Amino acid sequence: MRISLTINGEQHQADCWEGESLLFALREKLGFPGSKNACEQGECGSCSVLLDGTLVCACLVLAVQADGHDVTTVEGLADGDTLHVVQQAFVDAGAVQCGFCTPGLVVATADLLKRVPSPTDDEIREALSGNLCRCTGYAKIFDAVRLAASLS
Amino acid sequence: MTQTATPRTLQVGKIGELVPRIDAPPKVKGEFAYASDLIVPGMLWGHTVRSPHAHARILSIDISEALTMAGVHAVLTHEDVPGKKTYGLEFADQPVLAIDRVLYYGESVALVAAEHPEQARRAAEKIRVEYEPLDPVTDMELATEQPDLHPERPTRGHGYFDDQRPNVVRHMLIKHGDIDAEGDVSVSGVYDIGIQDQAFLGPESGLAVPDGEGGVDIYVATQWLHVDRAQVAPCLDLPLEQVRIHLAGVGGAFGGREDLSMQVHGALLALHTNRPVKIVYNREESFTGHVHRHPARIWCEHRATREGRLVNVRMRILLDGGAYASSSTAVASNAGSFAAGPYEVPNAFIESTAVYSNNPPCGAMRGFGAVQTCFASEAQMDKLAAALEIDPIELRLLNALKPGDVLPTGQVITGSMPIAETIRAAAALEPPPEEALPRDVLRLPGGAGNTTNGEGVHRGVGFGVGFKNIAYSEGFDDYCAARVRLLADGSAEIHCAAAEVGQGVTGVILQVARTELGIEDVRLAPGQTSTVDSAGSASASRMTWMAAGAVRDACRAALEEQQRRPGEEVDVEKIYRHARTTPLDPETGQITGERAHVAFAACAMKVVAEVDVDLGLTRIVWIGCAQDVGKAVNPQQVEGQIEGGTAQGLGLALMEEIQTRDGLITNASFTDYLIPTALDMPPVESVLIEDPEPDAPYGVKGVGEPPTVVSTAAIVAALRAATGRELTRVPVKPDDICLVSDT
Numbered sequence: 012m013r014i015s016l017t018i019n020g021e022q023h024q025a026d027c028w029e030g031e032s033l034l035f036a037l038r039e040k041l042g043f044p045g046s047k048n049a050c051e052q053g054e055c056g057s058c059s060v061l062l063d064g065t066l067v068c069a070c071l072v073l074a075v076q077a078d079g080h081d082v083t084t085v086e087g088l089a090d091g092d093t094l095h096v097v098q099q100a101f102v103d104a105g106a107v108q109c110g111f112c113t114p115g116l117v118v119a120t121a122d123l124l125k126r127v128p129s130p131t132d133d134e135i136r137e138a139l140s141g142n143l144c145r146c147t148g149y150a151k152i153f154d155a156v157r158l159a160a161s162l163s
Numbered sequence: 164m165t166q167t168a169t170p171r172t173l174q175v176g177k178i179g180e181l182v183p184r185i186d187a188p189p190k191v192k193g194e195f196a197y198a199s200d201l202i203v204p205g206m207l208w209g210h211t212v213r214s215p216h217a218h219a220r221i222l223s224i225d226i227s228e229a230l231t232m233a234g235v236h237a238v239l240t241h242e243d244v245p246g247k248k249t250y251g252l253e254f255a256d257q258p259v260l261a262i263d264r265v266l267y268y269g270e271s272v273a274l275v276a277a278e279h280p281e282q283a284r285r286a287a288e289k290i291r292v293e294y295e296p297l298d299p300v301t302d303m304e305l306a307t308e309q310p311d312l313h314p315e316r317p318t319r320g321h322g323y324f325d326d327q328r329p330n331v332v333r334h335m336l337i338k339h340g341d342i343d344a345e346g347d348v349s350v351s352g353v354y355d356i357g358i359q360d361q362a363f364l365g366p367e368s369g370l371a372v373p374d375g376e377g378g379v380d381i382y383v384a385t386q387w388l389h390v391d392r393a394q395v396a397p398c399l400d401l402p403l404e405q406v407r408i409h410l411a412g413v414g415g416a417f418g419g420r421e422d423l424s425m426q427v428h429g430a431l432l433a434l435h436t437n438r439p440v441k442i443v444y445n446r447e448e449s450f451t452g453h454v455h456r457h458p459a460r461i462w463c464e465h466r467a468t469r470e471g472r473l474v475n476v477r478m479r480i481l482l483d484g485g486a487y488a489s490s491s492t493a494v495a496s497n498a499g500s501f502a503a504g505p506y507e508v509p510n511a512f513i514e515s516t517a518v519y520s521n522n523p524p525c526g527a528m529r530g531f532g533a534v535q536t537c538f539a540s541e542a543q544m545d546k547l548a549a550a551l552e553i554d555p556i557e558l559r560l561l562n563a564l565k566p567g568d569v570l571p572t573g574q575v576i577t578g579s580m581p582i583a584e585t586i587r588a589a590a591a592l593e594p595p596p597e598e599a600l601p602r603d604v605l606r607l608p609g610g611a612g613n614t615t616n617g618e619g620v621h622r623g624v625g626f627g628v629g630f631k632n633i634a635y636s637e638g639f640d641d642y643c644a645a646r647v648r649l650l651a652d653g654s655a656e657i658h659c660a661a662a663e664v665g666q667g668v669t670g671v672i673l674q675v676a677r678t679e680l681g682i683e684d685v686r687l688a689p690g691q692t693s694t695v696d697s698a699g700s701a702s703a704s705r706m707t708w709m710a711a712g713a714v715r716d717a718c719r720a721a722l723e724e725q726q727r728r729p730g731e732e733v734d735v736e737k738i739y740r741h742a743r744t745t746p747l748d749p750e751t752g753q754i755t756g757e758r759a760h761v762a763f764a765a766c767a768m769k770v771v772a773e774v775d776v777d778l779g780l781t782r783i784v785w786i787g788c789a790q791d792v793g794k795a796v797n798p799q800q801v802e803g804q805i806e807g808g809t810a811q812g813l814g815l816a817l818m819e820e821i822q823t824r825d826g827l828i829t830n831a832s833f834t835d836y837l838i839p840t841a842l843d844m845p846p847v848e849s850v851l852i853e854d855p856e857p858d859a860p861y862g863v864k865g866v867g868e869p870p871t872v873v874s875t876a877a878i879v880a881a882l883r884a885a886t887g888r889e890l891t892r893v894p895v896k897p898d899d900i901c902l903v904s905d906t
Binding site: 028030031038039043044045046047048049050051052054055057084085086088089094098099101102103105107108109110111112113114117133135136137139140141142143144145146147148149150151152153 | 183184186187188190191192193194195196197199200202279281361362363364365366412413414415416417443445446603605606664665666667799800802803806807808809810811832833834838839840841842844846847
């Protein structure tokens with residue numbers, strides 16, 4: 012089935028088999044591999060994207076469900092070489108190690124700060140509890156969120 | 164660690180400075196190319212057919228229907244492996260594709276390549292494998308009395324103790340001093356450790372591209388490019404030069420990428436179809452597709468004087484290595500070598516045995532044998548302190564190893580060993596005050612799962628200290644190569660095959676090069692096997708030390724060469740080796756030269772835990788850590804290693820365990836295998852103890868493993884303090900806290 016959707020502000024089209032997830036279509040057919048494939052069952056948050064402004068796991072959305080909708084991926088956050096404030100904070104705070112969880116966490120953090128500009132520590136932890144990270148122990152991720160909040 | 168974020172000031176980037184990672188901007192933008200992100204035109208998708216049995220004979224494999232399926236380009240079995248049919252990190256006992264039997268659940272049996280991954284998966288379902296199920300060996304205590312899974316005994320003849328019992332991978336003995344020495348007091352215990360998974364987020368992935376001339380390029384997430392090549396080439400029946408391994412982006416490793424995953428499989432399919440082939444494991448496959456941390460049962464007796472000096476440590480360690488050898492021989496040795504903990508022990512009798520079984524294969528995971536024994540040994544130290552009515556920290560200080568002391572292997576400590584300083588620094592850290600009730604449910608044990616107002620919450624403080632070796636031991640020829648090119652434009656290009664697995668070795672290499680060359684414009688070329696010699700493995704807390712040594716030496720040689728030939732481009736490769744080690748005596752476990760281990764790194768932790776003793780729920784409130792780091796090359800990254808390593812130990816303490824039934828994994832998903840989330844991790848306050856290692860470049864030590872070695876032990880100590888329970892098994896489950904009675 013041919014789908015047409017807006018990704019990071021631009022129109023894209025792809026031919027998708029009905030069983031393909033939005034994540035697979037983004038990564039393998041549409042040229043947006045930034046969203047990651049860590050569990051593909053909605054447990055790890057590595058594929059977090061915004062679908063019509065709502066944070067979702069792209070692995071749990073069928074590609075055909077995204078037909079006609081608006082998707083923002085991690086690739087859509089930076090303005091050219093200028094990083095989004097959340098991305099810059101992740102770099103500065105040392106919140107990136109292997110980085111496989113990072114795109115999902117960056118998208119989830121940007122979503123959090125849009126909803127809650129000055130989150131408490133508990134709010135940060137709860138908001139990010141659906142995003143698994145195996146490298147950092149989360150400490151520097153929390154630092155990054157606080158840093159981004161202070162700069163936003 | 165709860166601290167304000169580091170201000171962004173770009174520094175020159177020498178050793179000891181806080182340098183931003185060069186891979187961080189592409190990673191936060193989603194532009195960093197992980198192995199699973201690779202795409203090339205004409206690419207096929209590979210899929211692996213795996214055994215549904217833990218132990219079975221293969222009677223037949225019928226691929227005829229699968230071959231006719233839409234989009235399918237190849238279906239391969241063991242008959243299509245052109246060269247050596249088996250591989251292995253040290254002992255080639257694992258078939259590339261199962262031949263006439265399977266020894267574990269998830270073992271690779273056949274391969275499919277198709278246009279679309281779904282076509283490959285559907286074709287795989289049409290491969291008819293006829294199995295005759297056999298009784299699996301699943302109890303490590305009984306394994307040595309059951310039929311030999313590897314009658315050819317692949318690990319025999321390598322200088323280990325000659326143990327004739329079935330299914331022994333390695334039986335390691337340490338007899339130190341008077342093994343019957345008695346003390347005034349004795350405490351004993353039996354401890355169990357479940358199977359932990361590395362659970363790196365980036366699944367096993369790679370892309371194999373045929374070169375059109377019979378050779379192949381493999382782009383893969385791995386920990387050691389050259390050892391992959393050494394295993395892959397013979398299976399493909401190709402000379403080493405025709406197999407080029409390239410490091411693709413690695414989404415975490417923690418030991419789980421030391422063994423091969425898709426490397427040979429992808430190359431076989433690519434060479435067979437003459438098309439690029441990509442293989443990406445899904446999460447369930449990843450849980451079966453790599454080795455795990457060895458589960459263990461450890462019997463201990465600690466004897467001490469009335470004053471608290473250890474007299475004799477007697478331990479029997481049993482490790483389940485699963486179906487194939489992987490690195491079990493070295494894990495068994497490490498478990499034995501560090502079983503007595505970072506304490507001066509005049510007499511010891513330690514047996515460490517790794518066995519084969521039909522359970523999931525086990526091998527390297529962060530901490531490598533020392534995690535299991537630290538859990539047992541530190542529990543014993545607390546028991547001893549209680550029996551002697553001595554403060555547990557004082558007991559540890561009284562026995563703390565220091566330079567000049569002798570290890571149970573007879574090795575004299577000649578380098579850095581600041582155990583007492585590390586213990587004191589951790590003990591001095593001040594935990595936060597107890598938080599009053601009532602409070603937000605998120606800050607109760609169990610978080611949102613807690614249905615009370617906290618009436619049953621008890622607080623406990625625990626302590627733990629541990630150590631392990633840095634780099635490869637027991638006579639292994641452990642080296643790292645680096646190549647430096649000084650270019651006409653004044654810049655430098657470094658080649659080093661050290662695997663960047665997220666730990667930050669890329670930054671270390673650049674920092675060393677900038678320090679030595681005195682210039683900022685330094686690039687690190689992509690890691691691959693064809694442009695530079697081996698770097699060794701990104702494991703054993705060795706990569707910082709080894710890469711620093713190799714890059715330092717290559718830079719210095721390049722500068723000398725440049726002086727000899729001014730104005731010309733320079734291209735120099737150097738090999739760095741650490742001090743030579745020798746094997747342990749197979750009968751006594753004593754050194755046969757100056758050392759069996761190169762150097763050591765330690766860590767001490769104080770942990771505050773809260774336990775809801777009615778519900779069995781836990782909350783780790785705070786962790787204070789002091790770590791012996793030698794010299795912190797990049798303090799921010801060192802803290803990151805401590806925080807992340809601590810989290811993995813917390814996972815083993817509280818939630819992580821691969822569960823099996825008759826050898827079959829029953830929880831191969833992130834729904835059922837839980838790893839710590841943002842709600843589980845407490846603040847980790849860390850202090851870096853910089854006591855330079857005299858033999859190491861710039862005094863560095865590896866920093867990745869010690870926090871993982873210690874945090875499990877320290878966390879469970881805090882749970883014991885909160886509950887009064889013995890808690891002899893990890894992960895600790897709610898039932899262990901509130902249902903089972905310690906009698």
